[in-house]
Amino acid sequence: MNSYCNGLQCRECGRKFDLEPIFACDFCFGPLEVDYNYENIKADLNKNKIESGPSSLWRYAPLLPCNPEFKIDLGDGFTPLIKANRLAKAIGLDHLWIKNDTVNPTWSFKDRVVSVAIAKAIEFNFSAIACASTGNLANSVAAHAAAAGLDCYVFIPQDLEQGKVVGSAIYAPNLIKVEGSYDDVNRLCTELSMVKNWAFVNINVRPYYSEGSKTLGFEICEQLGWRTPDHIVAPMASGSMYTKIWKGIKEFHKLGLIDEPKVRLSGAQASGCSPITTAYENNSFTFVPQKPDTIAKSLAIGNPADGYYALKQMEETNGHAAQASDSEIIEAMNLLAETEGIFAETAGGVTIACLKKLVETNKITKSEETVAVISGGGLKTIEAVSDVANNAMLVKPNIDSFEMNLTH
């Protein structure tokens, strides 16, 4: 095992490091990434092997940087890719697919990254798991730590939605609310990671953790019949998932599993926290950090560490970025639910609202076959759309009362 991984490498300056729980280059602070031995992977991996693997992201194990013997698989990933004809018609596209990651074990795509991170943390022999989170990651880390029987410390901003707070607390982790924004939580945890011997999944285990998001790209290709669509729209917080989808697609091509990809990748942000989209609109590769103020709290990262790479990727794939206001986000959550039966959290509203804008402005043309990534489930952010409950009819328990109310 691990003949698939050569080591870690700095994405900025190329310096090489051993496969250890480290995340930043000691020369330039650049992020460290896993350096794979693709020849060895290619020798062991083919379409048949993948198709006969488990119905989870572990079907792609050779492309994940950890020993699958240590996996804690709650059924993570391999979520449905759904043809969304009614939504396509409503927004003016010929072909639209929804990658429905709301059906993961803790109802968000974060189960993908955590599945990999926990396996790696166990392989590294850590006894405690921790994270800094906008909520979804906290839910997933707490659930997987519970299943693994590991101590767990999850740090969240104090103002999170109740669904996300309860969605962590139920697994009985040490749940710590921090007085501040996600960026404050992230700084605190980065500093803590240097004094505590814990596996902070998105900090000192980040080079392994972030690879889990590649499986979104793998699955989209496999589920389309080993090919890419014309366009993918994904939400952006730190920009990590958006960039890893493209990395996954490029790896599939490198391994000969798909033809040369021509797919364009576009990113979606909320107007109340749009450092990457704003930089894109200003034709800049340097984002300016923001203080978030949006209902899309899972995307409320004002200082996105992968922002630069996200902007480079838009240029590389001829993709775009868009942003949506709070009211547009809510409208899009309703639209997705009413046309496709999928109840997404606010981040899903951001993705659909931005998709709609990209079509309206012809940045996605009508004939482009598009996949929209819906990253989390709606019960997590029920506050945003709870007004719909007022539409319920109240009747007496007899037919006359029902018929009378129905005609009103």
Next chain:
Amino acid sequence: MAIVKIPTPLRVTTSGLDTVQGNGDDLVSVIEDLESQFPGMKERLLDENNELRRFVNIFVNGEDVRFLEGLNTTVTASDEISIVPAVAGG
């Protein structure tokens, strides 16, 4: 003398020290002072244009200096400066 917290990747320059003292009225001068005490520090923090490297975040009393005056942010003896590598979130 402000207190400067040194992250793990930078401790190769400080012989493993996690907290050091930095002298200066603003961040630029503190970084120059750190360089004189711990050679190699400056090139790790600043790029060839003397700007903060892309993945280096510096906080003064918990506030990102990019929300303050950047490298021109003033510093007093009672301030705490944290140098923190940027990490992608969740």
